[in-house]
Amino acid sequence: MSEVPLIRLADVTxxxxxxxxxxxxxxxxxxxxxxxxxxxxxxxxxxxxSTMMNQLGILDVPTSGNLFINGKNVAAMTNLERTHMRxxxxxYIFQNFYLIPLLxxxxxVEYPLILKxxxxxxxxxxxxILKSVGFDEKLSAHRPTQLSGGQQQRVAIARALVxxxxxxxxxxxxxxxxxxxxFQTMDILTGLHKEGKTVILVTHDPKIAEYAxxxxxxxxxxxxxx
Amino acid sequence: MKDIFFDxxxxxxxxxxxxxxxxxxxxxxxxVAISSMGMLGTNMQLIVKNQLTAGINTIVITSDVVRSEPGxxxxxxxxxxxxxxxxxxxxxxxxxxxxxxxxxxxxxxxxSDGRGSIMGLDLTDMKSIMNVSEGSTPRGESDAIxxxxxxxxxxxxxxxxIKIGEPNISVTRPVVRVVGIxxxxxxxxxxxINTDNAIIVSDTWYSAQFGGDNVYDQVNVNLKDVSxxxxxxxxxxxxxxxxxxxxxxxxxxxxxTSVSSTLSSLTTFILAxxxxxxxxxxxxxxxxxxxxxxxxxxxxxxxxSIGTEKGEVRRMFLYEAFILGIIGAIIGxxxxxxxxxxxxxxxxxxxxxxxxxxxxxxxxxGMLIGVVVCVASGVYPAWKASNMDPIEALRxx
Numbered sequence: 001m002s003e004v005p006l007i008r009l010a011d012v013t014x015x016x017x018x019x020x021x022x023x024x025x026x027x028x029x030x031x032x033x034x035x036x037x038x039x040x041x042x043x044x045x046x047x048x049x050s051t052m053m054n055q056l057g058i059l060d061v062p063t064s065g066n067l068f069i070n071g072k073n074v075a076a077m078t079n080l081e082r083t084h085m086r087x088x089x090x091x092y093i094f095q096n097f098y099l100i101p102l103l104x105x106x107x108x109v110e111y112p113l114i115l116k117x118x119x120x121x122x123x124x125x126x127x128x129i130l131k132s133v134g135f136d137e138k139l140s141a142h143r144p145t146q147l148s149g150g151q152q153q154r155v156a157i158a159r160a161l162v163x164x165x166x167x168x169x170x171x172x173x174x175x176x177x178x179x180x181x182x183f184q185t186m187d188i189l190t191g192l193h194k195e196g197k198t199v200i201l202v203t204h205d206p207k208i209a210e211y212a213x214x215x216x217x218x219x220x221x222x223x224x225x226x
Numbered sequence: 227m228k229d230i231f232f233d234x235x236x237x238x239x240x241x242x243x244x245x246x247x248x249x250x251x252x253x254x255x256x257x258v259a260i261s262s263m264g265m266l267g268t269n270m271q272l273i274v275k276n277q278l279t280a281g282i283n284t285i286v287i288t289s290d291v292v293r294s295e296p297g298x299x300x301x302x303x304x305x306x307x308x309x310x311x312x313x314x315x316x317x318x319x320x321x322x323x324x325x326x327x328x329x330x331x332x333x334x335x336x337x338s339d340g341r342g343s344i345m346g347l348d349l350t351d352m353k354s355i356m357n358v359s360e361g362s363t364p365r366g367e368s369d370a371i372x373x374x375x376x377x378x379x380x381x382x383x384x385x386x387x388i389k390i391g392e393p394n395i396s397v398t399r400p401v402v403r404v405v406g407i408x409x410x411x412x413x414x415x416x417x418x419i420n421t422d423n424a425i426i427v428s429d430t431w432y433s434a435q436f437g438g439d440n441v442y443d444q445v446n447v448n449l450k451d452v453s454x455x456x457x458x459x460x461x462x463x464x465x466x467x468x469x470x471x472x473x474x475x476x477x478x479x480x481x482x483t484s485v486s487s488t489l490s491s492l493t494t495f496i497l498a499x500x501x502x503x504x505x506x507x508x509x510x511x512x513x514x515x516x517x518x519x520x521x522x523x524x525x526x527x528x529x530x531s532i533g534t535e536k537g538e539v540r541r542m543f544l545y546e547a548f549i550l551g552i553i554g555a556i557i558g559x560x561x562x563x564x565x566x567x568x569x570x571x572x573x574x575x576x577x578x579x580x581x582x583x584x585x586x587x588x589x590x591x592g593m594l595i596g597v598v599v600c601v602a603s604g605v606y607p608a609w610k611a612s613n614m615d616p617i618e619a620l621r622x623x
Contacts, residue, residue, distance in 0.1 A: 054617055
């Protein structure tokens with residue numbers, strides 16, 4: 001394993017300016033995540049889990065401190081560079097699946113490929129990845145609203161994987177699934193970790209966190225255990 | 227390449243079909259308004275211009291140069307001489323050249339006196355350019371035809387006798403007999419002579435009474451082809467005004483120009499009224515686009531968070547506005563032809579010019595303006611969508 005961490009938070013603070021006053025969501029957090037780690041981020045609500053997730057997903061930038069992803073300082077990047085890093089380096093798996101409602105399952109998976117290569121997928125990659133999560137051609141033609149929660153989450157995983165990202169960022173991936181489907185989803189993620197992905201999991205469910213090899217505990221915006 | 231953002235826009239339009247259709251109707255109305263108003267104005271212009279051009283096939287030549295003619299007892303006269311007339315005939319080529327004598331005079335019909343102009347024309351010329359509505363053209367020396375105004379004012383009939391000249395007890399006034407009555411000419415005289423208030427007699431009778439046998443007050447050149455107007459004018463000018471300007475050459479084209487420019491301002495004005503409806507349409511498109519953006523906040527959040535560029539999100543919404551515009555423009559274009567044709571035929575009563583390029587061009591022009599207005603209305607909503615904060619947007623319900 002390389003010595004340079006894939007993700008490095010160096011004294012990262014995130015402050016939200018609210019009407020009721022400033023709210024410190026992340027308080028001087030320093031943290032390294034190496035390539036091919038399986039990390040669970042845990043903590044009660046309001047502990048800064050979501051803020052941490054937004055930082056790691058480059059949807060937001062730190063108020064102070066530095067965040068390096070894949071060796072690059074996120075705050076120093078342009079908006080377009082951050083957009084491209086989200087597209088190429090990170091795969092997102094959300095609690096609410098967040099599939100694009102107007103697109104079919106297949107098109108949802110094909111979509112990141114179109115973003116990257118600016119053309120429709122002719123390589124068959126989207127179909128192959130969908131097949132690996134148990135979707136045949138017929139099922140792939142369905143719109144998200146016609147699919148069950150577990151099926152939607154599998155489409156979401158396929159979409160996250162299609163551009164072959166280094167990092168899989170999973171925000172409560174089993175939160176909207178029943179126990180059985182939840183564990184099936186976790187099995188898929190475990191398999192992906194074995195294939196070399198760095199998996200970061202945000203959850204409040206200790207049973208789910210058990211899948212991870214390392215648990216980072218957040219409280220009031222501070223890391224209390226890692 | 228089939229663009230997925232275009233696909234997304236098409237699906238969004240389909241998903242909200244009713245709303246999209248209603249918004250497009252605004253554009254339809256706008257396109258129809260602009261196109262039919264434009265066509266109405268243009269057809270009006272073309273028709274009026276054509277009517278006026280009918281009168282500009284006449285070149286009028288007059289002279290203000292004062293000279294003493296041998297036949298006029300040393301009295302200074304103005305007018306066009308015989309030799310100048312011959313020069314004009316040479317220069318005019320195949321076109322008809324009509325010399326006219328005219329003066330103002332008093333006359334009496336029975337016991338009532340009047341004033342009007344009396345014109346002397348060659349009998350053959352009279353036959354070729356005067357179309358009487360009643361009676362016939364003069365055959366004899368003392369036959370006359372009269373204009374419509376004079377005829378109705380003095381209740382002239384065929385056979386009525388008119389005494390020409392000032393009433394004078396010692397002299398017997400010459401008499402002409404009305405053999406024909408001319409129709410009302412008004413402004414649009416097709417031969418350059420306003421005959422409404424005139425008594426027209428033969429040139430020989432005229433010379434016998436008023437003199438000036440070798441000089442004419444006016445010479446008209448009636449063109450066979452109106453496009454030769456300036457060429458013929460130049461030819462006459464070169465021939466007659468060789469050394470200095472002795473005759474004045476004029477035509478009615480300046481009148482046509484001024485009427486045309488008035489009508490063109492009128493067209494611009496009604497077009498401006500038509501554009502108001504397009505402004506209303508723009509508002510409704512803007513409204514629908516804002517609704518589309520506001521309804522799809524979470525979707526926009528998804529697109530942005532998984533790496534869609536701002537420009538791509540903008541494009542998606544501009545496509546949507548473009549699709550609404552295209553739908554509106556196509557329906558509007560078809561309706562413009564139907565409605566425009568009906569309006570022109572109802573208000574002008576002449577559709578001869580409807581399919582000419584300068585008229586029908588308003589259909590594609592109106593369609594293009596409709597699409598442009600539509601896309602322009604989508605610019606702000608598209609910008610708003612692309613600049614959303616993905617975190618905030620994802621949180622939206």
